[in-house]
Amino acid sequence: MSTLTATIALPAVLMQAQAQAVADGLVASLTAQLASGGEAVLDASALTQFDSSALAVVLACRRAVQAKGAQLRVTGLPERAQALAKVYGLSAFLH
Numbered sequence: 001m002s003t004l005t006a007t008i009a010l011p012a013v014l015m016q017a018q019a020q021a022v023a024d025g026l027v028a029s030l031t032a033q034l035a036s037g038g039e040a041v042l043d044a045s046a047l048t049q050f051d052s053s054a055l056a057v058v059l060a061c062r063r064a065v066q067a068k069g070a071q072l073r074v075t076g077l078p079e080r081a082q083a084l085a086k087v088y089g090l091s092a093f094l095h
Contacts, residue, residue: 019053045076
């Protein structure tokens with residue numbers, strides 16, 4: 001069933017080795033739950049161990065959500081991930 005808001009949490013550990021599987025799972029969940037014109041909330045507050053692959057996962061989710069005509073909002077992004085996003089010029093895409 002599609003809803004106007006879908007909330008999905010990132011795992012505590014998100015490194016390159018897990019990135020593709022996590023992205024595939026999150027995208028499938030988000031696209032199944034989200035109605036066109038709705039909002040997806042990606043809760044990143046659990047992230048404790050991650051590398052730049054975590055940003056790639058967030059961007060994959062963003063693309064999938066936008067393809068459904070919805071918006072993605074990221075909450076709880078750790079400070080270190082925010083710093084990585086800034087270095088890569090991605091900060092604007094994560095809000």
